[in-house]
Amino acid sequence: MKVVKTIKLYIDGQFVRSESGQSFSMEKKGSGKKSPEQFARIALASRKDFRNAVEAAKKAHNSWNARSPFNRGQILYRMAEMLSEKQAQFSQLFQDALGQTPKLAQHELQKTIDIIIYYAGFSDKFQQLTATVNPVNGPFHNFTTAEPIGVVAYIDAQNFSLAKILNNICSIIVSGNTTVSLLGAECPAVLAPLAEVFATCDLPAGVVNLLTGHLDELSAVISTHREVRSFCFADESMTLYKQMKAQGVDNMKRSALVTNAVPTLENILHFVEYKTIWHPIGL
Amino acid sequence: MTRKKMIKKGSSSSTFTYAPALESSALVKLKKGHQLFINGRFVPAADHTTMNSINPATGKLLTKFSVAKKRDADKAVQAATKAYHNVWSKMPGIERGKYLFRISRILQIRAKEFAVLESLDSGKPIKESRDFDIPLAAAHFFYYAGWADKLNYCVPGQQVSSLGVVGQIIPWNFPLLMAAWKIAPALAAGNCVVLKPAETTPLTALLLAEVCQEAELPPGVVNIITGPATTGQALVNHPAIKKIAFTGSTEVGKLIAKTCAEQGKLVTLELGGKSANIVFEDAAIDQAIEGIVNGIYFNQGQVCCAGSRLLVEESIQETIIKKLKRRINTLRIGDPMDKNTDIGAINSAEQFQKIKKLVKAGKAEGGYFYESTSPLPSVGFFHRPCFISQQSSANLLNRVEVFGPVLSIQSFRTPDEAIAKANDTPYGLAAGIWSDKGSKIQHIAQALKAGVIWANTYNKFDPAAPFGGYKESGIGREGGLHGLLPYLEIKS
């Protein structure tokens, strides 16, 4: 008799059940429509769970942002190390739940690890490519720096790609933001081992929060929550993106549409705010 | 022969009155009516409707201008689209830059004409149009000209391209300057524009159109359509427009953002503010007073980044208020065309009523109210510089943007309290910090949620310095490299 596991939510560094107690069944991909094989039960995040996650992310933001960029880079590198150590576990998961070949799984994992390393190496460098000392016409020291914006919601794609998930999460947190991520419905219970990666790499609690649930139930609370300052949208529905953007106007929510899994400077810059500071130069 | 004694005998004081020093408006040739600028030519609106532009210092009619409706907006967008595909997107960056250099030069040559027209139309003192608005507008064109052929440096490691046709809607507080802030980066990045000036201040934008003709800018690259809010709406809703850039109130900005979200248009917004000017006891006090006064009374307080909330360390509150009162009373309120005027007219009857209403409501909530003792001109929309203190953070004048010469004053005890009070607003445009201690300035600057931080200074602007807001003060930056990015498509 197989013991079906329930994959919980990952909020504030803890595995918690949905406060509504609800969960949904996840089937093995390609296990057939006639008698789908249950792979696991997945916690169904409610609006209250999202709210709790945002609270955790907000709390974590000040201390995550106060760390040196060097320190954040070290933590990201360790994240890559932890993922690397768990490669076999992830590979098995992709094979079982998604029916992927070992080769395909391995390729996806290697790509993901490289992405994390990319951002780890960028944590204390991207500032030099975007911050400027502005040559104003007067005796003033004038500089512009990029600052993190706060809590960023991440809406994952329905078509699962670990590389895409980490590309977006890392580009969000590398500059000091914290995130509440809603993983896609087809995500094959990857939340558990992924959360373990976050938990074991010294990433402070609350910096990354992972939820599973139904996007159509949660999109409104995500787009109207005033503490969420920006959202990263990777889902395939352009209609939903536009809708959420319109709803987010109330608190001038920023947003970015990122559907690929290519790590770039631009991805980081989606989630920063520019601050320009003036100071006279005199005696 | 007994000669006139200029200095009164026996009196230790002599009246040192400044005689009116009026700038001549002879330079400006106001036409009876002004038309739309579409595809390089001035054309009337399709249905020939017009609106009045009045001089807020006198209440009298200056001239009439055309009202663009949807048909006109369509024509303008068409012209811009054609110019983009056939000419502007094909032109090498260095050539585009040359047009911008030329526009800047012509603005400098015709500076006085522009300054006079700006003051007549907007009510701002000629001293400000002449020394601030016009030179800075020319500087913006000059600055962005130099970026036109260097776009490959904009985002390291990534290619960029222009967007196409952009719609731009600007406010009445710095009419020509706002036009420059919008048009210069858009053109440098390779886009073509349709610009809608504010309905109370269309004239310098239309004169800028003449400059575009003089500079032989290819027809359709810049189009200017005048009219009320509905003209702007026509642009926001136009399917061929890729991006909207808007500067104005947060209220309208949210509506525009919503429409752009629904239609999949890019948008940048520069909205309202309720910026805090924080003065510590270790500040250079007399200079802080200048910063406070400049922060809220410059341009009659009609500035999005105005330092409209003074947060003063409690230990020096009395000293600051005493000096502030004295300083307010030396501000000369009068005819904008007088070179000695410090405080000009409020931009329009509507804005004037708005300010008076808010001040009345704010006073009714209690506290201590003070206004300048200076005399007001007998005609025109003039409001005395004033302040209110001894209220709480929740009171009206500490929360709502007045957009007038009205300062609210609160005290604080510790730096943490100052930071909390400063950030306690849905806005996040600017902030001022006054202290002689460097490490404290750096600490506070980091903690403030504002896009522009002025430390030991205020209201300083430069084309090289990015400007824009956190939170509900807007999205995106204008000025500098960062102000160029919203006009580009970045490729991975």
Place this chain on the structure above:
Amino acid sequence: MPTIGLKIPHGGKVSIPYYPIDMVNVEERAKSFTTRSIKNAAKLEALCLAISMTDLTTLEGADTPGKITQLCHKAIQPMPESYVLGFKNAADFPAIPHVAAVCVYPAMVPLAAEILQGSGVELAAVSTAFPSGQLDFALKLKDVKKCVQGGATEIDMVINRGAFLSGRYQKVFDEIIAVKDICGERAHLKVILETGELITYDKIRLASWLAMQAGADFIKTSTGKIQPAATMPVTLVMLQAIWDYYCETGKMIGMKPAGGIKTSKQAIHYLVMVNEILGAEWLTPKMFRFGASSLLNDLLRQIFKQITGQYANDELFSVD
């Protein structure tokens, strides 16, 4: 706020506060006074006022009795009636006042006192080993005594910059008190800070406050012997110190920028600044002076232009 505690004679203390000044801001504010436009009747009034505020100065090693004599006569009557009658629109010329004072080296005091007797023009002597002040203090005091006895009605002393810049503020303070003591009721005391050596506006503010506490009747920017001498920003800082001192003590102290003010245009900028910082009560020779030499001729030249409508040729107003 850090303060400097100083002892006063006969017991007691005063404290001089450290008052930070922002340079960039001060210079901007100072510049704003130069864009005020003063025309017509107001300009004519300002020009005459400036003449009445001038300390007509000659401080050359080559000063002779002849030079002093001619200077004193010019001071009493800058534009004699006979001279005016030769001009176009002669009837419209206003009464040209005499200057406020003549300013000379100690050796020239007796001669100048004799000529200026009863004229209404004061006699200012630069004293205390002007301009450097680098002399034994007892000898500096002797210098002051001799000037006052010789008929000087005003003493322009220099502060001990060596002591000031090395932090020996008590010494600077004591020296001013001692000089003031000698001046007594007979002469008013101007204290020269020599701002061109103090460099920062913070120090200039400190020195201003110290001088006023020590009994200065006037604070003065410079000796005019080094650059920079008087500037608008430096004067602004000192004017603001005067205002704050007045608010705190009720005492009105005078201001004298000296050196580098050559044109009427500059003089009017200063008057605008005094008007807006201190107000009408200071717009009188009793509270404000220009330490200048060639300024007087330019003021006369501008009055000429105003009344006749013509630009004067150099020869008309170029000789003492």
